[in-house]
Amino acid sequence: NAGVTQTPKFQVLKTGQSMTLQCAQDMNHEYMSWYRQDPGMGLRLIHYSVGAGITDQGEVPNGYNVSRSTTEDFPLRLLSAAPSQTSVYFCASSTGTGSRAFFGQGTRLTVV
């Protein structure tokens, strides 16, 4: 089973460039979310979605956009990359109340 698939695994961007991190899940999960992981700060929620067409902001949404046109896909867009967005990004999905989240393998992003 593929589970949660993130692409790319590594990316280097120049300041001001835009890009999209892809996330796809094949488990028919309603809930999907994006996190960034920085040293000493755990995982912080960027945006999340409770189903196709429905998204909401998390703890650190500034500089990021999301959309959810299908149950399977939840892309994260960086509008104008900044060095402060250098981080490891994780996508996760879950079925609903009281269910554990399944995580993708992560995308390591460096903004220079």
Added chain:
Amino acid sequence: ELKVEQNPLFLSMQEGKNYTIYCNYSTTSDRLYWYRQDPGKSLESLFVLLSNGAVKQEGRLMASLDTKARLSTLHITAAVHDLSATYFCAVNPLTGNQFYFGTGTSLTVIP
């Protein structure tokens, strides 16, 4: 905003010893999760705790939840090197299914 605190942040322990990691959270919730992360890897689910007094055990790890104290513990019994990893707790808010994570506890088990 839901805050989740873990302590200690770093833990170095000898093989064979016992220790407890603590996870405190700031608002009412009865859904608490523990994850493990190996260096450079993704997060792996360890435990799901869904009620006050819930206790789950897997091998040398045991997790418990006290919703009244807003506290979860992850107890390590007779540590072995393979348990070296970073451990995260996470909480769902009372309404909603997004996860709020603690800062993590980096565990190193020394032979």
